[in-house]
Amino acid sequence: MTIERSDAIERLRVIRQQIDDLSRRFASQEAPGEWVPAVDVIDEGERFRILVDVPGIKSDDLELQEEGQSITLAGVRHPVKGEFCHQERPTGIFRRTLNLPEPIVQGSAQATLKGGVLELVLQKARKAPRKGKK
Numbered sequence: 001m002t003i004e005r006s007d008a009i010e011r012l013r014v015i016r017q018q019i020d021d022l023s024r025r026f027a028s029q030e031a032p033g034e035w036v037p038a039v040d041v042i043d044e045g046e047r048f049r050i051l052v053d054v055p056g057i058k059s060d061d062l063e064l065q066e067e068g069q070s071i072t073l074a075g076v077r078h079p080v081k082g083e084f085c086h087q088e089r090p091t092g093i094f095r096r097t098l099n100l101p102e103p104i105v106q107g108s109a110q111a112t113l114k115g116g117v118l119e120l121v122l123q124k125a126r127k128a129p130r131k132g133k134k
Helices: 005-028
Strands: 039-043 047-053 062-065 069-077 092-099 110-114 118-125
Touching: 005 047, 039 092, 062 110, 062 118
Parallel strands: none
Antiparallel strands: 039 047, 047 118, 062 069, 069 092, 110 118
Protein backbone atom coordinates (compact mmCIF):
# COMPACT_ATOMS: atom_id res chain seq x y z
CA MET A 1 0.00 0.00 0.00
CA THR A 2 1.45 3.33 -1.00
CA ILE A 3 0.38 6.67 0.35
CA GLU A 4 0.43 9.57 -2.04
CA ARG A 5 2.35 12.61 -0.79
CA SER A 6 -0.74 14.82 -1.01
CA ASP A 7 -2.78 12.23 0.91
CA ALA A 8 -0.13 12.09 3.64
CA ILE A 9 -0.08 15.89 3.92
CA GLU A 10 -3.88 15.96 4.18
CA ARG A 11 -3.81 13.30 6.92
CA LEU A 12 -1.22 15.32 8.86
CA ARG A 13 -3.37 18.44 8.49
CA VAL A 14 -6.40 16.59 9.89
CA ILE A 15 -4.35 15.21 12.80
CA ARG A 16 -3.05 18.69 13.60
CA GLN A 17 -6.60 20.09 13.55
CA GLN A 18 -7.73 17.33 15.92
CA ILE A 19 -4.84 18.07 18.29
CA ASP A 20 -5.68 21.80 18.19
CA ASP A 21 -9.34 21.01 18.95
CA LEU A 22 -8.37 18.77 21.87
CA SER A 23 -6.01 21.44 23.22
CA ARG A 24 -8.76 24.08 23.07
CA ARG A 25 -11.23 21.71 24.70
CA PHE A 26 -8.79 20.80 27.48
CA ALA A 27 -7.88 24.45 28.09
CA SER A 28 -11.53 25.50 28.27
CA GLN A 29 -12.50 22.53 30.50
CA GLU A 30 -15.73 22.08 28.59
CA ALA A 31 -17.79 18.91 28.41
CA PRO A 32 -16.75 16.21 25.94
CA GLY A 33 -18.87 16.09 22.82
CA GLU A 34 -19.32 19.84 22.61
CA TRP A 35 -17.35 21.77 20.05
CA VAL A 36 -15.24 24.68 21.20
CA PRO A 37 -14.78 27.84 19.11
CA ALA A 38 -11.32 29.42 18.85
CA VAL A 39 -10.91 32.60 20.95
CA ASP A 40 -8.43 35.49 21.15
CA VAL A 41 -8.41 37.78 24.23
CA ILE A 42 -6.71 41.14 23.73
CA ASP A 43 -5.89 43.47 26.65
CA GLU A 44 -6.42 47.05 25.48
CA GLY A 45 -5.72 48.85 28.75
CA GLU A 46 -9.16 49.95 29.98
CA ARG A 47 -10.96 47.06 28.28
CA PHE A 48 -10.68 43.55 26.91
CA ARG A 49 -11.47 42.79 23.28
CA ILE A 50 -12.42 39.17 22.63
CA LEU A 51 -12.64 37.62 19.17
CA VAL A 52 -14.54 34.33 18.80
CA ASP A 53 -14.70 32.26 15.60
CA VAL A 54 -18.38 31.31 15.14
CA PRO A 55 -18.97 30.99 11.38
CA GLY A 56 -22.46 29.89 10.44
CA ILE A 57 -24.03 30.97 13.73
CA LYS A 58 -26.73 33.63 13.93
CA SER A 59 -26.68 36.25 16.67
CA ASP A 60 -30.03 34.91 17.95
CA ASP A 61 -28.27 31.59 18.64
CA LEU A 62 -25.63 33.14 20.95
CA GLU A 63 -25.77 33.87 24.68
CA LEU A 64 -23.32 35.75 26.90
CA GLN A 65 -23.05 35.79 30.69
CA GLU A 66 -20.66 38.02 32.64
CA GLU A 67 -19.63 37.42 36.23
CA GLY A 68 -16.63 38.86 38.10
CA GLN A 69 -13.54 37.94 36.10
CA SER A 70 -15.22 35.40 33.84
CA ILE A 71 -17.52 35.36 30.86
CA THR A 72 -19.42 32.41 29.48
CA LEU A 73 -20.38 32.25 25.84
CA ALA A 74 -22.87 29.63 24.67
CA GLY A 75 -24.50 28.97 21.35
CA VAL A 76 -25.59 26.49 18.76
CA ARG A 77 -24.64 25.79 15.17
CA HIS A 78 -27.56 24.11 13.46
CA PRO A 79 -26.73 21.21 11.14
CA VAL A 80 -27.13 21.66 7.41
CA LYS A 81 -29.71 19.33 5.94
CA GLY A 82 -28.59 16.85 3.32
CA GLU A 83 -26.52 13.74 2.82
CA PHE A 84 -22.85 14.47 3.43
CA CYS A 85 -20.04 13.07 1.33
CA HIS A 86 -17.56 14.69 3.72
CA GLN A 87 -18.12 16.69 6.91
CA GLU A 88 -15.57 18.49 9.10
CA ARG A 89 -17.47 21.46 10.51
CA PRO A 90 -18.90 20.70 13.95
CA THR A 91 -22.57 21.27 14.73
CA GLY A 92 -24.57 21.39 17.91
CA ILE A 93 -24.16 23.33 21.11
CA PHE A 94 -21.05 24.87 22.58
CA ARG A 95 -20.30 26.54 25.89
CA ARG A 96 -17.03 28.32 26.57
CA THR A 97 -16.02 30.00 29.84
CA LEU A 98 -13.07 32.38 29.87
CA ASN A 99 -11.37 33.55 33.05
CA LEU A 100 -9.99 37.01 32.43
CA PRO A 101 -6.91 38.37 34.23
CA GLU A 102 -8.93 41.25 35.77
CA PRO A 103 -12.56 41.85 36.81
CA ILE A 104 -14.92 43.40 34.29
CA VAL A 105 -17.87 45.77 34.65
CA GLN A 106 -20.93 43.56 34.55
CA GLY A 107 -23.33 44.58 31.80
CA SER A 108 -20.64 46.47 29.86
CA ALA A 109 -20.35 43.95 27.02
CA GLN A 110 -20.73 45.29 23.51
CA ALA A 111 -21.00 42.62 20.82
CA THR A 112 -20.82 42.62 17.04
CA LEU A 113 -21.03 39.62 14.72
CA LYS A 114 -19.46 40.11 11.32
CA GLY A 115 -17.96 37.65 8.85
CA GLY A 116 -18.32 34.73 11.27
CA VAL A 117 -16.33 36.48 14.01
CA LEU A 118 -18.01 37.58 17.23
CA GLU A 119 -16.26 40.61 18.71
CA LEU A 120 -16.88 41.38 22.38
CA VAL A 121 -15.66 44.52 24.12
CA LEU A 122 -15.75 44.40 27.92
CA GLN A 123 -14.81 47.31 30.18
CA LYS A 124 -12.43 46.50 33.03
CA ALA A 125 -13.63 47.26 36.55
CA ARG A 126 -11.78 50.13 38.14
CA LYS A 127 -9.44 49.09 40.88
CA ALA A 128 -10.05 50.69 44.25
CA PRO A 129 -7.25 53.13 45.11
CA ARG A 130 -4.79 51.78 47.66
CA LYS A 131 -4.75 53.57 50.96
CA GLY A 132 -1.26 54.59 52.03
CA LYS A 133 0.15 53.97 55.48
CA LYS A 134 0.07 56.89 57.89
